[in-house]
Amino acid sequence: MQNPFETEERRAFRETIRRYVEAEIKPNIDEWDEAGDFPWRVHEELGAMGFFGFGVSDAHGGLGFEDAFMRAAAAEEMCRAGGTSVWAGVSGRTISIGPIEHLANEEIRERALEDIVLGRKGSCLSITEPGGGSDVANMQTTAVRDGDEYVINGSKTFITGGMNGHYFVVGARTGGEGLAGISLFFVDADTPGFSRTPLERKMGWWASNQATLYFDNCRVPAGNMMGEENRGFIAIMENFNFERLALIAGALGMMKTCLEESIAYAQERKTFGKPLIKHQVIRHKIAEMSAKVDQIESYLIMMCWQISEGNMPVAEICKGKFATTKALEFCASEAMQIFGGAAYLRGNPIERIYREVKVFAIGGGSEEIMHDLAMRQMGL
Template identity: 70%
Template sequence: MKNPFDTEERIAFRETMRRYVEKELKPYANEWDEAGDFPWRIHEEVGALGFFGFGVSEKYGGLGFDDAFMRAQAGIEFAQCGANGIVAGVSGRSISIGILQKLGSEEIKDKVLTEVVSGRKGSSLAITEPSGGSDVANLKTTAVRDGDDYVLNGSKTFITGAVKGDYFVVGARTGGPGIGGISLFFLEKGTPGFTVTAMEKKMGWWCSDQGNLYFDNCRIPAKHLMGVENKGFLAIMNNFNNERLGLAAQALGMMKVCLDESVAYAKERETFGKPLLQHQVIRHKIADMSAQVDSIEAYINQVCWLMNEGETPVAEICKLKFTASKALEYCASEAMQIWGGAAYMRGNLIERIYREVKIVSIGGGSEEIMRDLAVRQMGL
C-alpha cells in the first residue's frame, strides 16, 4: 500500500535497510540460525545505519532525533532477513538504550552510550525473573543500600544478549512491595558477585543469546542508580512502548515474507492441472493474508503518528501488539498450508518464520497482558 506518511528521509532510510538486509543478512540467515550465532560485526553495521540511534543525542553517537515511523520501518525491513534470531539479538541490545539515554548519569552516558549506539558493545535490559515476567510490580531481586553501594541479591532469566553482553540495566526492589519499591541500576559485566549462564535450546530465535543472571551480594556503586530511587516501575513501563512497537513491526515484516513467498509458490506449483493460485481456496487465503498485512501496516502507521505527536498511546500500542502477533500467527499458518510439505522441511523460509511466531505473542508483554493493560487504559 502507498504510505501517506512517507517522506524522502523515511524512504531513503527504508531503502538503505532493505539493501543491507538483502545483501548482508538474507544469504547467511539460515546458516547463522543453525549455528546458533551471528557475527558481532552485524551490530556495528546496523549501528552505522542508525539503528541504535533513535532518541539518542548526537553527543553520544545518536541520530539526535526520534521518529516512530523510522523505528518501525527498521523493524519491518530487518524482520525480512530470514532469521528473526538476528533481529532479536540486535534489537535486544536496543531496548536498554532508551533508559540509558533518559536516566543514565553523564558519566554512564559518556562511557557506555557511544559504545552501545555504535554497536561496538552490547547492553541488555534485565527485568524478568524466574518467578515471572508478566507481573513486573512483583519482582523479587533486592538492592539494599550499604554506604556508597547498593548490594544486589536475586536472579533474572530470559535476558536477551546476556551472554555476550557488556552492560546491563537491571530492575531491583529498593523499597516496599508493589510498583513503588522498584529501581533501575546500571551494571557492568565482571562485577564481583554477578554471574551469567547461557539458557537451554529454544523454539526460535536460535542465533540470539539468552541468559540467566545471578546476583550474590553484588555491590553496585550508588551512583549507578538510574533515575530516582523507587521510581523505576514507570520508567520500565514507558520503555516497553518502543519495544512493543518494534515487535509489531517485526511481525509485519515476517507477514510480508509469508505473503510474498506464498504468492510466488502458488504461481509455480501446479495441482489438479493448474497453478495453485488458480484454485479459489488458495486465492482466498492470499486475499486474507494481504488484508492482514494492509491492516497491520495501517495500524502501525496510526500508532507511529500518535507517538510522533508526542502522545503515549499505551492502549493503542498494546492492542497493536496483540493484533499483530495474532495476524502473524494467521499468515505463518496459511503460508505453511499453501506451501504444504515443502515448508515443513527445516530451513525452508516459511518454516523459519513459523517457529518465530510464539515469541512475538509472549516477549515484551504477552497477548494476555497486552489485552489486560489495554482494557485498563480504556478506563474499564
C-alpha cells in the same frame, strides 16, 4: 500500503536497511541460525547505519532525533528477510538504550553510550525473573543500600543478548512490596558477583542468545541507580512502548514475507492441472493474508503518526501488539498450508517464521497481558 507520512529521509533509511539485510543477513541466516550465533561485525555495521541511534543525542553517538516511522521500518525490514533471530540478537541493545540515555548519570553515559549505540558493546534490559515476567511489580531481585553502594541479589532470566552483553539495565526492589518499590540499576558485566548461563535449545531465535543472570552480593556505586529511587516501574512501563512498537513492526515484516512467499509459490506450484493460485480455497487464504497485512500496516502507520505528534498511544500499542501477533499466527499457518511439505523443511523461510510466531506473542508483554492493559487504558 501507501504511507501518507512517508518522507525522502524515511524512504532512504528503509532502503538502506533493506539492502543491508538482503546482502548481509539473508544469505547467511540459515548458517547463523544453525550455529546459534552471528558475527559481532553485524552489531557494528547496523550501528554505523544509525540503527540504534533513535532518541539518543549526537554527543553520545546517536542520531539526535526520534522517529517512530524509521524505528518501525528498521524492525520491519530486519524481520522481513526471515532474519528475526539476528534482529533479536541486537535487540537487547535497542530496548535498553532508552533508559540509559534518559536515566543514567553523566559518567555512565559518557563512558558507555557511544560504544553501545555504535554497536561496539552490547547492553540488555533485565526485568524478567525465574519467578515470572508478566507481573513486573512483583519482582524479587533486591538492591540494598550500603554506604555509597547498592548490593544486588537475585536473578533474571530470558535476557536477550545476555551472554555477550557488556552492560545491563536491571530492575531491583529498593522499597516495599509492589510497583512503588522498584528501581533501575546500571550493572557492568565485570562487576564481582555477576554471572550468567545461556538458555539453550530454544524453539526459535536461534542465532540470538538469551541468558539467566545471577547477582550474588553484586556491589554497584549508588550513582548507578537510574532515575529516581522506587520510580523504576514507571520507567519500565514507558520503555515497553517502543519495544512493543518494534515487535508490531517486526511481526508485520514477517507477515509480508508469508504473503509474498505464498503468492510466488502458489503461482509456480501446480496441482490438479493448474497453479495453486487458481484454486479458490488458496485464493481466499491469500486474500485474507493480504487484508491482514493492510490492516496491521495502516494501524502501525497511525501509531507512528501519533508518536510523531508527541502522543504515546499506549492503548493502541497494546491492542496493536495482540492483534498483530494473532494476525502473524494466521499468516504463518496459512503460508505453511500453501507450501505443504516444502515449508516443513529447515531452510524454508516459512518454517522459521512459523516457529518464531510464539516469541512475538509472549515477549515484551504477552497477548493476555496486552489485552488486560488495553482494557485498563480504556478505563475498564
